[in-house]
Amino acid sequence: MxxxxxxxxxxxxxxxxxxxxxxxxxxxxxxxxxxxxxxxxxxxxxxxxxxxxxxxxxxxxxxxxxxxxxxxxxxxxxxxxxxxxxxxxxxxxxxxxxxxxxxxxxxxxxxxxxxxxxxxxxxxxxxxxxxxxxxHPTQALLDLYTIKKELAFHQRDINGLHIAMVGDLKFGRTVHSLAKLLCLFKDIRFTFIAPTELGMPDYILDTITNAGHQFNIQDSLDGQFDADICYQTRVQEERFPSKEEANKYRGKFRLNQAIYTQHFKSKTVIMHPLPRDSRADANELDNDLNQNPNLAIFRQTDNxxxxxxxxxxxxxxxxxxxxxxxxxxxxxxxxx
Amino acid sequence: MxxxxxxxxxxxxxxxxxxxxxxxxxxxxxxxxxxxxxxxxxxxxxxxxxxxxxxxxxxxxxxxxxxxxxxxxxxxxxxxxxxxxxxxxxxxxxxxxxxxxxxxxxxxxxxxxxxxxxxxxxxxxxxxxxxxxxxHPTQALLDLYTIKKELAFHQRDINGLHIAMVGDLKFGRTVHSLAKLLCLFKDIRFTFIAPTELGMPDYILDTITNAGHQFNIQDSLDGQFDADICYQTRVQEERFPSKEEANKYRGKFRLNQAIYTQHFKSKTVIMHPLPRDSRADANELDNDLNQNPNLAIFRQTDNxxxxxxxxxxxxxxxxxxxxxxxxxxxxxxxxx
Amino acid sequence: MxxxxxxxxxxxxxxxxxxxxxxxxxxxxxxxxxxxxxxxxxxxxxxxxxxxxxxxxxxxxxxxxxxxxxxxxxxxxxxxxxxxxxxxxxxxxxxxxxxxxxxxxxxxxxxxxxxxxxxxxxxxxxxxxxxxxxxHPTQALLDLYTIKKELAFHQRDINGLHIAMVGDLKFGRTVHSLAKLLCLFKDIRFTFIAPTELGMPDYILDTITNAGHQFNIQDSLDGQFDADICYQTRVQEERFPSKEEANKYRGKFRLNQAIYTQHFKSKTVIMHPLPRDSRADANELDNDLNQNPNLAIFRQTDNxxxxxxxxxxxxxxxxxxxxxxxxxxxxxxxxx
Structure with missing residues (x-):
């Protein structure tokens, strides 16, 4: 029992x-x-x-x-x-x-x-x-389970993982929960890529530090990332005081095939809590990634x-x- | 068959x-x-x-x-x-x-x-x-079935029952139907406690008299009741012409643990068709009754x-x- | 397989x-x-x-x-x-x-x-x-299946069928699809009874002609029809620019028992995609047809x-x- x-x-x-x-x-x-x-x-x-x-x-x-x-x-x-x-x-x-x-x-x-x-x-x-x-604990569990399975496909386990979290990290419930769960493992490296105003909350950063893991913070998608996982989040319009405020951040942390190739290694797994906004002005995770075998977003929902x-x-x-x-x-x- | x-x-x-x-x-x-x-x-x-x-x-x-x-x-x-x-x-x-x-x-x-x-x-x-x-005949049946089971717990049957019905007895569909069903049994005593304007309709009173049962009418919750069952009803706001009219009657026929102890005997079973309004100004059936073993409202819905x-x-x-x-x-x- | x-x-x-x-x-x-x-x-x-x-x-x-x-x-x-x-x-x-x-x-x-x-x-x-x-292909299939079963009841098959389609034939999705499916059979005769503005679209008429079938067009329910099937359609209010425009056509192609007896032979099967509007001013398919054994509208939904x-x-x-x-x-x- x-x-x-x-x-x-x-x-x-x-x-x-x-x-x-x-x-x-x-x-x-x-x-x-x-x-x-x-x-x-x-x-x-x-x-x-x-x-x-x-x-x-x-x-x-x-x-x-x-x-x-x-x-x-x-x-x-x-x-x-x-x-x-x-x-x-x-x-x-x-x-x-x-x-x-x-x-x-x-x-x-x-x-x-x-x-x-x-x-x-x-x-x-x-x-x-x-x-x-x-x-939303079952979302966090399915995210972690997806990471485990995607890494297993590459003969890896979660210990030693490098994960990049991109977008709105302040209001993104899913990235908070996932970060907490990852802290249970060993030697996790986090890279947080978000506008300063939408950064990961301090209490999550403290949790990471207290658990002996490392993190980097960037305010834009610049440079090369050797991340195993790139976890992209939606600009959740309803969390902002106005549509205008939301629009300021739209597209700034966009991921498409060209950007992916430029910044990430060829095996980086792309995740997203879904739904992704596919309207022309959304630009959060472009449809041209749909043919990329590392796009794990539909494996996430299956999991x-x-x-x-x-x-x-x-x-x-x-x-x-x-x-x-x-x-x-x-x-x-x-x-x- | x-x-x-x-x-x-x-x-x-x-x-x-x-x-x-x-x-x-x-x-x-x-x-x-x-x-x-x-x-x-x-x-x-x-x-x-x-x-x-x-x-x-x-x-x-x-x-x-x-x-x-x-x-x-x-x-x-x-x-x-x-x-x-x-x-x-x-x-x-x-x-x-x-x-x-x-x-x-x-x-x-x-x-x-x-x-x-x-x-x-x-x-x-x-x-x-x-x-x-x-x-709403299945509500009436489950109410009657609950009365039968609650009385059986005290080695009683429905014949000879004394039931108090409290609150809005004019628009309360459930108390009308329950009263009709109880008339099929023997020697039922009804006590109706309601504001004059919201009293039990005459045709129900006639049904009770014609079936050889007795009833008392009171316009407030005063005195001692030896009722086996206290059936409390909701002030159904939507039955009133306005919210103001509804509010006039709110709280006047309230039941809580102190009021219960003052007016009813220790085995009186408390029933209610649910939902009960638990907002601060509702006061129809207080949450402090939740620990009272005679509160049968959730046994009603199970039944x-x-x-x-x-x-x-x-x-x-x-x-x-x-x-x-x-x-x-x-x-x-x-x-x- | x-x-x-x-x-x-x-x-x-x-x-x-x-x-x-x-x-x-x-x-x-x-x-x-x-x-x-x-x-x-x-x-x-x-x-x-x-x-x-x-x-x-x-x-x-x-x-x-x-x-x-x-x-x-x-x-x-x-x-x-x-x-x-x-x-x-x-x-x-x-x-x-x-x-x-x-x-x-x-x-x-x-x-x-x-x-x-x-x-x-x-x-x-x-x-x-x-x-x-x-x-709405499953509606078309159930319509055709109903025709097949209704004709079989009279020891007939679909080849050689004469079908009258009545009402709004321009916006009626179901009659278009059904006409297309019927074109797969042999020697179908169509009679289209609709106001000129709401007639069967040309591309359907062409399909019928190209498949070697015949059609007649009438702008009102006049004369005698030896149709095997009378397929009545609803005046779909929401397809019109305004309620007034819709009302112009209401009742003009009404079917009731008297009109049925006057215009159709005694075995003509009455069909309709449902729902039918039963409000007093609708007059599309009157309730007095409910006792007519040729009214197949509920057999349609069962099918x-x-x-x-x-x-x-x-x-x-x-x-x-x-x-x-x-x-x-x-x-x-x-x-x-």
Whole structure:
């Protein structure tokens, strides 16, 4: 029985290296199901309450698909207007009620701390699918899992990694969480490339230093980087006081094939939390990188299903039984 | 084969004591599945059309979960804007079409009588999940089922019950329906505590008198009540002409631990249709009651799943076959 | 292995007579499941991404139900506001990501060509569920399948058919697609009854002529028609520049029982893409036709499930295995 049985997943702060190893080991065993080589019904009859009080198609569907691939059912709620919350119901009450309708809950909410508050009323494990500016731990886990797999492809492990993080590092929830998780490993080098006003917060820099790792700070994409990973982030317009303010930074930390070739080594893996803005004036991660085999952004979202399957299996204590409920897959087509 | 096979559930008026006994007997057999002691797939392949033309997270998810726990699938529609109704389609046409996509339908709609109108076009049984100010029969059933179970815990049955109903009794659909159902039993005493303007309607009072039961009316929460049940209702703001009008009544029929101790006996069970408004100025049912073991509000919503499972099983004629499709549950964690 | 394995269904233009025969033959085998005589779980574990960036309850639920009836699960997205598309994500990116969460995708979108653009990024087969004014191939297939079945009931086949198409033939996507498909058969006679301004476009008339079929054009519902099928279309208000412009044409091509008896022979089958507008001033297809056994409009929507099941089975290559995963259905009630 694992330490995750019946537990909430609220923050990356609750993970140590052993926890991460456990999650990733279980995630590895899920690939046979995401590739449709086999089918498992270990969670037949279990119900995921997929509560997206703030919409997010990608994350919502990824959680739902992960649960379906384990054989479970998904009951979904999207948007706060559909909810009793709009009538003044407390998160505690909502949690008490809705947790009676499911075996595990995945929840996104616009307010920081809301998922933790909800979890106090919940009678089943809750997984934070993003609570506003605060935490999105499954994104951090899938990012780290992607790094592990991409490095493994080059016969490397995470210890000794050099990662460049580019763009808006102040408001980018994902880079904060990923940096914290990387601090659990050994000899990590960080290069932070951001405008001064949007730099990595001091508390993250302190965490890095205290954990014995190194970082460099640059205010533009200049020079040569021997980074193993280039983690690009979106200029999140909604974090700025105005569209004008946001536009000032647009395109300044752009990555396209020519810029990539100029600044990075040929094996540098490109990551991004998605969605990327593909409008003409966005210029955050150009489409001409789509043919670059090091562009790992869609492998990231694929990995999200594996990581979420692992978390569900661990929270419900079936991580060692998944295989017992395996069966053959009769359909012929799958491209994954 | 039960009388419910293929029948619509539209109103509490269609139930007699025998019908209620049948439903509750089936509901009792469902507890093994809601507690995840066993899994059943008796409705594998059946589809619930869960049509919420008016949003209601709690009721919608409860119906969906109930159907999933019987092994069925759920196809869901939320909000009238998503619907052909917005293009002038009649409820008859909508029902003819959507009933071809499912085996049973649960429906909520803002207009009184709409579910009955819909049911005339439907080729499958329809369960009214609330048609505006009119009816919400599954809420009444789960309330009554909760009363039965709470009393059974104290070695009592419903006959001879004393129930206090508090708050807005004029617009409170749930207290009207519950009062009607209680009239099927023997020697019920009702105490209605409401402002004069929001008192229980005369036709309910007549029903009670005609059925040989007794009632008292009070315009405030004064004195000692030996009630077995205190059924508190929400001041439903949207029923008032204005927010100001609603606010006049807010807090006047508040219940908290101190008020409970002052006015009720120590075993009085507290019920509420939920959601309760937990905002500071709402004061309908305070959070300090959450530790009171007689607060049954979350047992009510849990019971809703049992009652809805029973209705689905009866409408589709599988109430005696549920056990034949039973299997073991492999996952370890459930708190219910 | 059929030609449909792993293929997108984007347009009626991709079908020849052989393709249609294959689809309809598979659709015929699905009736045992839609009638609940048997259950199949051939697609157990497969996931449909049901992406309705433009809402359409009927089409969305029909796709979902079809997939459930094959044993698969449905992950649904409704409305563009819920989507990363709103943050500037390209359809290519959305497709790459969401196709990693499913085995097949059904998609509706308000923009012409959007589903084809999406399909270029998708790693799984995409079925066009309507891309604005452009195409809605599954509607055309279910219309044609309905014609085939209705004629078969009268011991006829499609060759030699006389079809009248009535109403708004300029903006009516369904009549264009159906006309194209009918051109694949022999000796079809078309009668187009529409105001001059809303007549069938020239390119469709050319297609008909080039395929060796005949057509007549009338600007009102005058005279006697020996049509086998009368396909009525809705005055689609949203296609007109203003409500006033739309109202000019309302009611001019109305069909009710008296008009039907006056103009059509007693076996003429009445079809309509639905929804029909049942408001008093709409007058497109009156409710007094509901008792007419030739009114096939609800058989059309029922047939939609059969056709969509066939497309899913073909796209995933299980069309010959459906029966191997058959089981008995334990519930008693179904009216289909």
């Amino acid at each position: 694992s330490r995750f049985l019946g537990q909430h997943i609220l923050s990356v702060n609750q993970f140590d290296l052993d926890a991460i190893t456990q999650i990733f080991n279980v995630a590895d065993t899920m690939q046979v199901y995401t590739r449709r080589e086999k089918r498992t019904t270990v969670l037949d009859g279990a119900i995921l309450g997929n509560l997206f009080f703030e919409p997010s198609t990608r994350t919502r569907v990824s959680f739902g698909t992960a649960f379906n691939l384990l054989g479970g059912e998904v009951r979904e709620t999207v948007g706060v207007s559909n909810s009793a919350l709009a009538k003044g119901e407390s998160l505690y009450d909502t949690a008490r009620v809705l947790s009676g309708y499911s075996d595990v809950i995945a929840m996104r909410h616009p307010d920081a701390g809301s998922v933790e508050e909800f979890s106090k009323g919940s009678r089943v494990p809750c997984i934070n699918g993003g609570d506003g500016p605060n935490e 999200g299903v594996l990581v979420r399957m692992a978390l569900f299996a661990l929270a419900l204590g079936v991580e060692n039984k998944v295989k017992d409920y395996e069966r053959a897959v009769p359909w012929h087509y799958h491209s994954n | 039960s009388r419910f096979l293929g029948q619509h559930i539209l109103s509490v008026n269609q139930f007699d004591l025998d019908a209620i006994t049948q439903i509750f007997n089936v509901a009792d057999t469902m507890q093994v599945y809601t507690r995840r002691e066993k899994r059943t797939t008796v409705l594998d392949g059946a589809i619930l059309g869960n049509l919420f033309f008016e949003p209601s997270t709690r009721t919608r998810v409860s119906f969906g979960t109930a159907f999933n726990l019987l092994g069925g699938e759920v196809r869901e529609t939320v909000g009238v804007s998503n619907s052909a109704l917005a293009k002038g389609e009649s409820l008859y046409d909508t029902a003819r079409v959507l009933s071809g996509y499912s085996d049973v339908i649960a429906m909520r709609h803002p207009d009184a009588g709409s579910v009955e109108e819909f049911s005339k076009g439907s080729r499958v049984p329809c369960i009214n999940g609330g048609d505006g100010p009119n009816e 809703g799943v049992l009652v809805r499972m029973a209705l689905f099983a009866l409408a589709l004629g599988v109430e005696n076959k549920v056990k034949d499709y039973e299997r073991a549950v492999p996952w370890h964690y459930h708190s219910n | 059929s030609r449909f394995l792993g293929q997108h269904i984007l347009s009626v233009n991709q079908f020849d007579l052989d393709a249609i025969t294959q689809i309809f033959n598979v659709a015929d085998t699905m009736q045992v499941y839609t009638r609940r005589e048997k259950r199949t779980t051939v697609l157990d574990g497969a996931i449909l991404g049901n992406l309705f960036f433009e809402p359409s309850t009927r089409t969305r639920v029909s796709f979902g139900t079809a997939f459930n009836l094959l044993g698969g699960e449905v992950r649904e997205t409704v409305g563009v506001s819920n989507s990363a598309l709103a943050k500037g994500e390209s359809l290519y990116d959305t497709a790459r990501v969401l196709s990693g969460y499913s085995d097949v995708i059904a998609m509706r979108h308000p923009d012409a060509g959007s589903v084809e653009e999406f399909s270029k990024g998708s790693r799984v087969p995409c079925i066009n569920g309507g891309d604005g004014p452009n195409e 939609g499930v059969l056709v969509r099941m066939a497309l899913f089975a073909l796209a995933l290559g299980v069309e010959n295995k459906v029966k191997d995963y058959e089981r008995a259905v334990p519930w008693h009630y179904h009216s289909n």
